[in-house]
Amino acid sequence: MARRLLLQTLLESILGTRAVYFQAPPSTGMVYPCIMYSVDSEKADYADNRTFRRITRYQITWIGRDPDSPTPGKIADLPMCSFSRRFTSDNLNHVVYNLYF
Numbered sequence: 001m002a003r004r005l006l007l008q009t010l011l012e013s014i015l016g017t018r019a020v021y022f023q024a025p026p027s028t029g030m031v032y033p034c035i036m037y038s039v040d041s042e043k044a045d046y047a048d049n050r051t052f053r054r055i056t057r058y059q060i061t062w063i064g065r066d067p068d069s070p071t072p073g074k075i076a077d078l079p080m081c082s083f084s085r086r087f088t089s090d091n092l093n094h095v096v097y098n099l100y101f
Contacts, residue, residue, distance in 0.1 A: 003056070003101060004022065004056075006101075007037070007058065007099075007101050008020060008022065010078075011035050011037065011060070011075075014035075014071060014074045014075060015033065015034070015035050015071060017031075017033075017034075019031045019032070019033065019034035019035070020034065020035045020036075020037070021034060021035070021036045021037070022037060022038065023036075023037075023038045024036060024038070030063070032063060032064055032065060032092065033062065033063065033064030033065070033066070033069065033071065034062075034063050034064070035060060035061065035062050035063075035071075035075075036060075036061045036063060037058050037059065037060045037061065037099075038058065038059055039056055039057075039058060039059075040057045040058055040059040040098060041056075041057045042054060042055070042056050042057065043055050043056075043057065043100070055100050055101075056100070056101060057098055057099065057100050057101075058098070058099045058100075058101055059084070059096060059097075059098060059099075060075055060081075060096070060097045060098075060099050061094055061095070061096045061097075062075060062093075062094070062095045062097075063092050063093070063094050064092065064093055065091070065092060065093065066093070067093045069093075072095040072097075075095075075097055075099075076097060078099055080099060080100040080101065081097050081098070081099045081100075082097065082098050082099075083095075083096075083097055084096040084097055084098050
């Protein structure tokens, strides 16, 4: 869990506010622009029939009204981050990334 808290702090520094949510809160409780993230999968490496390294993949979604915001680019610049998709819903832009952290 300590790694997730490090990611929370990192995402808050990228966004510049505390509007970073782990998993999905009720939509009425979200402040925009925001970042929403959740655990997406986990990768494990094995040796001698044991796990010696495990890395978690998070799905990170930036949500905001400004389609030209620099924030998605800052997320994309993180190591081990890859673009997944972009879409608009309820007049809000969503940019989704996968991040191994």
